[in-house]
Amino acid sequence: MSGLHGDVKVEVSKKSDTIYHATYNPYMQGMYLMHVTYADRQVPGSPFKVIVQPSVNSQSVEAFGPGLKEGVIGRPIKFGVDTRAARPGLLTFDCRGPRGTQATVDVIDNLDGTYSMNIMPKEAGKHGLEIKYDSEHIHNSPYLVRISGAPDPTKCRIYGPGLEHGVLSSFRGDFVCDTKGAGAGQLKVRVHGPKGGFKVDMHRDTSKDRTIVVRYNPTEPGDYKVEVWWADVEIPQSPFEVKIFQDVQELEEFLLENPQERNKYPPVNGSVSSTQSFSLLNGSSLDSEKYWKADV
Known part of the structure; x- marks a missing residue:
């Protein structure tokens, strides 16, 4: 007996001079051919087609x-x-x-x-x-x-002008969260600042699957704090302290008194493009935060 999944053993026992009993046990469903010979010749009708149905559905x-x-x-x-x-x-x-x-x-x-x-x-x-x-x-x-792989917040890279001190009229509140190599997880960004003084938006950089562009637009000078979390763990360097001044003179005076605050974080290299936006919670209250779940 032969089939697509291989041959099936057939056991034949003699019952009398003219009667034989054959037993076989196929383990796979499908079509089989039963070859019956007598004196090394196929009997009429052989090979016989046998359809084996599955034992369960x-x-x-x-x-x-x-x-x-x-x-x-x-x-x-x-x-x-x-x-x-x-x-x-x-x-x-x-x-x-x-x-x-x-x-x-x-x-x-x-x-x-x-x-x-x-x-x-x-x-x-x-x-x-x-x-x-x-x-x-x-x-x-x-x-x-x-x-x-297991999430690793230490692999997240955060950079951009939105993490540097600046002047309100010319401030660029955008920065990049690159989660490549950080495993699966959820990105959470929270910005603290003057009540009613900002709103937060998040976009995926369509050219880089694991890169998120974050933008907040301050409307008032003051102290801002940016927190970045990955898989419910705050990443290294977070929180980022950002001071926004009313004019250039105030900024320069602050930097002269605190030179270590100048260029604390690397700026964005090249332009950042984004076309796919996500819904967000705005900054009408004291805090504003946004979540993004990475593809695993």
């Missing part, structure tokens, strides 16, 4: 949950599987990273036909997740799961 099994799409190393990557619409069968999993490293999948049987899973990957990158029921892929399997 694997397409009735459903997987669900955020862990089927993305996750972060060191954090729970969970999803569930519901087999209640299928006949009893064996549920198996195989999850591998970009270098072929197999991730551990912990399975909890909820004893009601549903299962809870937790993936524990060993590397970052795109993982292939196969979910099979009695050796057959379930609906939508295999899945592509994007695994990011």
Whole structure:
């Protein structure tokens, strides 16, 4: 007996001089050809076409949950599987990273036909997740799961004129948050300043996927504080203290008295472009803050 998945062993036993009993056990569904010979010749009708149906309906099994799409190393990557619409069968999993490293999948049987899973990957990158029921892929399997490295706020780079002291009439309140290499996380920017004296906007730099342009436009002189957080951890150097003066003379007097405050942070290199904007909370109150979730 032969098929697309290989040959199937057929055991033949003799019942009498003219009757033989054949038994076979295919492990995969599909079409097979049964070759029957007698005295080294095919019997009439041989080979016979045999269609093997699946023992269970694997397409009735459903997987669900955020862990089927993305996750972060060191954090729970969970999803569930519901087999209640299928006949009893064996549920198996195989999850591998970009270098072929197999991730551990912990399975909890909820004893009601549903299962809870937790993936524990060993590397970052795109993982292939196969979910099979009695050796057959379930609906939508295999899945592509994007695994990011653990967040590292120390890898965030913050720079731009909006972090330097300046004069109100010519102040450029924009700076750049580059999160490349910082893993998955949420960028939070909070600006403290005179009540009603500013508003905050955030844009993604469309030419650089992990770069966010932040802009606040002060309308009053005073002391401003800029806080930058990544994955709920404040990045190094934050908070940034910014003083905005009414005129150039006040600024120069301050810098003469405090020379260490001159050019504290690197300016933006080149122009910063942005076309995709996000909704924001404005600065009508004492604080203004904005969040941005990075793609993992």
